[in-house]
Structures are given as structure tokens and as C-alpha cells.
Amino acid sequence: MAYRYYKDNREFIEALRATGDLVTVEPEVDWDLELGAIVRRVCELQGPSPHFKKIKDYPGFEALGAPLATYRKLAVSLGLPAATPIPEIGRAYVERTERGEPLKPRVVDRSRAPCKQNVWTGDDANLFNLPAPMVHDGDGGRYLATWHMVVAKDPDTGEVNWGMYRQMVFDEKTMVGPVLPFSDMGKMFFNKYVPRNQPMPFATVIGMDPLSGVAACAPSPIPEDEFASLLMGEAVEVVKCETSDLLVPAHAEIIIEGEVLPGVWLEEAPFGEYTGYRTSPRERRTVYRIRAITFRDNPILTVSNMGVPTDEGQLLRSFSLSLEMEKLLRSQGIPITGVYMWPESTHHLVVIGTRHAYTGIARQIANLVFGSKLGPWFHMVVVVDENTDIYNKNQVIHALSTRCHPVNGIHVYEGDVGTPLNPFATPAERRMGKGAKVLFDCLFPRDWQPSDIPILVAFDTVYPQEIRDKVLANWKAYGFSE
Amino acid sequence: MAEYDAFFENLQEVPQDEEIRLVIRDLTPGRAKYRCQVVRAKVSSEPSKYPERLWPRLGRGQWVGEPWSIRVVEEVDPIPEAWR
Numbered sequence: 001m002a003y004r005y006y007k008d009n010r011e012f013i014e015a016l017r018a019t020g021d022l023v024t025v026e027p028e029v030d031w032d033l034e035l036g037a038i039v040r041r042v043c044e045l046q047g048p049s050p051h052f053k054k055i056k057d058y059p060g061f062e063a064l065g066a067p068l069a070t071y072r073k074l075a076v077s078l079g080l081p082a083a084t085p086i087p088e089i090g091r092a093y094v095e096r097t098e099r100g101e102p103l104k105p106r107v108v109d110r111s112r113a114p115c116k117q118n119v120w121t122g123d124d125a126n127l128f129n130l131p132a133p134m135v136h137d138g139d140g141g142r143y144l145a146t147w148h149m150v151v152a153k154d155p156d157t158g159e160v161n162w163g164m165y166r167q168m169v170f171d172e173k174t175m176v177g178p179v180l181p182f183s184d185m186g187k188m189f190f191n192k193y194v195p196r197n198q199p200m201p202f203a204t205v206i207g208m209d210p211l212s213g214v215a216a217c218a219p220s221p222i223p224e225d226e227f228a229s230l231l232m233g234e235a236v237e238v239v240k241c242e243t244s245d246l247l248v249p250a251h252a253e254i255i256i257e258g259e260v261l262p263g264v265w266l267e268e269a270p271f272g273e274y275t276g277y278r279t280s281p282r283e284r285r286t287v288y289r290i291r292a293i294t295f296r297d298n299p300i301l302t303v304s305n306m307g308v309p310t311d312e313g314q315l316l317r318s319f320s321l322s323l324e325m326e327k328l329l330r331s332q333g334i335p336i337t338g339v340y341m342w343p344e345s346t347h348h349l350v351v352i353g354t355r356h357a358y359t360g361i362a363r364q365i366a367n368l369v370f371g372s373k374l375g376p377w378f379h380m381v382v383v384v385d386e387n388t389d390i391y392n393k394n395q396v397i398h399a400l401s402t403r404c405h406p407v408n409g410i411h412v413y414e415g416d417v418g419t420p421l422n423p424f425a426t427p428a429e430r431r432m433g434k435g436a437k438v439l440f441d442c443l444f445p446r447d448w449q450p451s452d453i454p455i456l457v458a459f460d461t462v463y464p465q466e467i468r469d470k471v472l473a474n475w476k477a478y479g480f481s482e
Numbered sequence: 483m484a485e486y487d488a489f490f491e492n493l494q495e496v497p498q499d500e501e502i503r504l505v506i507r508d509l510t511p512g513r514a515k516y517r518c519q520v521v522r523a524k525v526s527s528e529p530s531k532y533p534e535r536l537w538p539r540l541g542r543g544q545w546v547g548e549p550w551s552i553r554v555v556e557e558v559d560p561i562p563e564a565w566r
Binding site (some may be wrong): 032057058128129134137138139140141142169170171172174199259261263264266267270278279281282287289 | 489491505507512513514515516517518519520539541542543544545560561562565566
């Protein structure tokens with residue numbers, strides 16, 4: 001059964017306009033910092049997405065900034081009312097991805113694929129013909145790919161990967177960006193293509209439909225093109241590339257085709273990253289050589305602007321990482337009550353609510369999530385009891401500050417997988433991709449006597465029901481407005 | 483005068499007045515602004531020593547503010563012939 005969803009970026013733009021989550025920017029904006037600054041401010045204000053109608057030097061091109069940087073926009077992308085509460089958005093995601101049957105993408109003829117309306121090959125396939133923004137002052141180059149996905153395929157199994165790997169324009173034919181070795185595409189490229197000295201075909205998809213973007217961001221246990229079908233309730237429509245047999249979403253705005261080169265490295269970065277810092281320095285990174293560019297008429301470039309919260313990466317990675325963690329823990333029979341990552345933590349801190357069913361449960365939870373495929377992307381686990389509202393920052397800070405013993409409750413894990421993007425990591429840790437992790441156990445120990453356990457003093461916990469009812473019923477009569 | 487910038491981890495360690503290989507970005511306004519090039523060039527912290535201007539930045543993009551100068555000897559194609 002198909003859910004309500006948007007088949008392309010343009011339908012989504014209209015949906016955001018209808019809910020008041022989009023602003024049309026008619027004056028011309030400069031791709032050199034002005035556009036990026038607008039998107040940055042939108043992210044920091046959690047404002048409506050700007051739809052830029054005119055871009056300096058690039059007549060005919062448009063751009064959409066911050067397409068999914070709020071939970072309202074995420075709800076809209078899933079066909080839900082914009083004001084849907086976060087736990088309900090999460091429930092929709094879990095229900096669709098757990099109960100549905102993944103579908104292989106449906107290949108459509110190129111005549112039915114808007115992304116083939118224009119085809120550039122040879123000298124025309126020039127990256128400077130696309131309005132790549134200079135996103136932040138001080139970036140190492142113009143980042144064409146900030147809200148996009150890179151399509152690649154396993155040379156042995158044929159399994160497809162969609163992932164978000166940032167790409168900086170180096171020159172007319174070359175892009176460059178980090179491909180971390182523990183990422184899905186990194187495992188594929190470094191373990192299979194590089195040892196064979198074989199270029200890896202890729203296709204960068206810009207301006208795909210929003211749910212394909214959500215799927216590409218998710219730490220999916222199945223190929224993302226099938227994962228997207230779970231979110232949509234029907235198969236994604238794809239079309240074959242011009243220069244390889246890769247399949248790309250047919251309704252996307254811009255496709256850049258080419259090959260990732262083995263044994264070639266070029267300087268990339270710095271870049272304002274999802275952690276809110278420029279952390280990784282200019283370094284030699286993976287090289288993408290382009291062969292063709294195809295695009296819709298009047299293409300709309302999608303632009304995310306990483307920095308201090310909240311941007312798409314922070315919000316969607318927090319959302320999908322925590323829900324995939326929830327599925328993992330439930331599959332192991334752990335009596336958790338919920339898992340949530342605040343986007344403001346730049347998906348570094350996860351709060352897990354659980355029944356304190358047995359001693360050591362917090363460590364078991366931490367061991368499971370740190371040891372999973374999801375582990376490299378976060379390093380702080382806070383375990384709270386089932387009465388703490390994991391979505392309520394005040395309650396979690398209170399629990400952390402009052403129930404976590406500074407010695408017995410904090411457990412440090414050393415020598416784990418980390419990313420070079422962690423601002424706190426030492427230069428040596430960044431170079432080697434090493435990480436450290438920490439568990440904050442906010443459960444009162446089970447071996448304490450019941451009389452030893454402090455009593456939470458709150459309106460809901462220390463007054464009889466009839467008193468609470470009376471106070472609530474008379475609240476306005478006392479003179480309070482709310 | 484052409485203007486470029488380049489990123490250096492440590493300005494004190496940049497060899498001056500000898501041919502080095504580095505990546506520069508072309509700052510000419512227009513569609514190709516910030517195009518990167520791998521070049522062999524000589525650089526100097528003296529702003530007028532070589533014909534073109536070079537604005538150094540540090541490794542995380544910090545703007546240094548004092549211009550250097552550069553003479554580009556040649557652009558180097560960093561892509562092996564087999565992959566071009």
C-alpha cells in the first residue's frame with residue numbers, strides 16, 4: 001500500500017509551501033557565500049526552506065535550501081501533518097520499515113525520466129556549469145553535493161548503496177571528498193575496487209525526492225533503494241545512467257555520473273561540518289572523475305548547510321540512528337521504553353529509556369549499540385529509567401545530573417572506531433579514525449534497599465491524584481493563564 | 483594580476499623561493515571561481531617578489547590576511563593518464 005508521499009522535489013516544495021514551511025526568494029542571490037549564509041541562518045532559526053529562484057551567473061537554475069532541517073518538514077515528507085509530534089513521526093518510520101516488504105526499484109524508460117531532459121557529455125559535462133555554492137567562508141572549495149546521495153554498486157553482489165558523501169568541486173571534471181573506510185561505500189570501494197585497481201562507477205543524485213534522501217541518510221540494514229520503498233509503500237522509480245549500468249531516481253533534479261578512482265588522492269576540505277565546526281583539515285581524499293551530467297529543465301539544486309544545529313544531517317541522522325538502535329535493542333529482547341537523539345547533539349548523544357529489569361542492563365545496552373554498525377557515528381549513551389521522558393531535555397538533564405554516579409555510573413570505552421570529524425578527538429585519533437565512548441548509567445542500582453532509593457519530587461509524583469485533579473481544574477481560577 | 487589562495491598547515495614550514503608542488507585556487511570572479519589547480523610554483527612571503535598574488539590560508543580555512551606572491555611554473559594534471 002502506497003503511503004502519501006512526494007515523488008519528486010517539486011511536489012515536496014509545493015507541500016512545504018502549503019504548510020508554511022517554505023519561502024520563495026525572488027531576488028537574485030550570489031552562489032558565493034550569500035546563498036549559504038541564508039541557508040545557515042534558516043538552520044539556526046529552524047525556519048522555512050528558502051526556494052531561490054535566481055542564482056548569480058546561473059540563469060535557469062534554482063535552489064532549495066534546508067529542505068528537511070526541521071521535524072515539521074520531515075513529517076511533511078512522510079505525508080503526515082506538519083505538527084505531528086516527534087514520537088509519532090518515529091512510530092510511523094518504525095512501522096513502515098519493520099512491517100513492510102522491501103521492493104526492488106522499478107526501472108522506467110528514459111522518456112518517463114525527467115532527470116534525462118538535458119544530457120551533457122564531453123566538454124559540456126563541466127562542473128562549473130552547475131551553481132555549486134561556496135557554502136561557508138573558509139571552506140576548501142565549492143560543495144556541489146551537500147543534500148544529495150551517491151549511488152554505487154558492489155562489484156560482486158550487485159548490491160546497491162545510496163549514501164551521503166560530501167563532494168567538493170576540484171576542477172571542471174573532478175570532485176573530491178572523504179569516503180571513510182567504515183562507511184558502506186568505503187567498505188565497497190577500499191575492499192573490492194581498490195585491490196583490483198578498478199574505478200568504481202558512481203552517480204551523484206542531487207534534488208531527489210525527500211524520502212529517498214531520508215533513506216540515503218539512514219543506517220539501513222538493506223539496500224537503500226529498497227529501504228526507500230518501505231517509507232513510500234511502493235517501489236522507487238529509477239532510470240539507467242548514461243555511462244554505467246547504475247540506476248538513479250528518475251525524478252531527481254541533477255545526476256552527475258562518473259568513476260571513483262583507485263589510488264588517486266587530491267586535497268579536499270576544510271568544510272563546515274555537521275558537528276558545528278571545521279574540524280577535518282585540508283587533506284588528500286577520494287577522487288571522483290565525472291563523465292556526464294543529466295538534469296531536469298530548470299533544475300533545482302538542493303543545499304544543506306552544516307554547522308551549529310539544526311541541519312538535515314543532524315536531524316535525520318539523529319532520527320534514523322536512534323530508531324535503528326531501538327529496533328536493534330528490541331530485537332535482542334531488551335526491555336527498553338524508547339531511544340532518542342537530540343539533533344542538537346549532532347547525533348553524538350543518545351538517550352535510552354529502559355525498565356531496570358536486571359543488574360548491568362545499561363552496560364548491555366551500551367555494548368550492543370556501540371558494537372553495532374551504528375557505533376562509529378555517536379559516542380555518548382545516557383541510560384535512564386522508564387519514567388524519564390527521553391524527549392524532555394529538562395528531565396534528562398535532571399536525571400543525568402542527579403542519578404549518574406561520577407565514578408560508578410560513568411563507563412569509558414577506549415580504542416573504538418571513531419571519525420576524523422570529531423572536534424574533541426586528538427589529531428592522532430583523527431588520523432587513525434580512533435574513537436572513545438562513554439556510558440552514563442542513570443539507573444539507581446538494583447541492590448539498593450527500596451528505602452535507600454531517593455524519591456522524585458515532582459507535581460506528578462508526590463501529590464495524591466485528587467489534589468492534582470483539583471489543582472489542575474482550578475488553575476485558571478487561581479489566576480494563572482496556562 | 484591573477485589572484486590565488488592556498489591552504490598551508492604551517493606557514494613557517496612552507497619552502498620559499500624553490501619550486502614546490504601545491505594546490506592553488508583561482509580567485510578570478512565568475513563561474514570558475516575557486517577552481518583548484520595542482521601546480522609547480524615558487525612562492526614568497528614577500529608580496530611583490532613574484533608576479534601573481536597568493537593569499538595564504540591555514541589548514542582549517544583561517545584567513546591569514548597578509549598576501550604572498552607566486553610564480554606558477556606549470557599546471558600539473560593530477561589524474562593518471564589511464565583515468566582521464
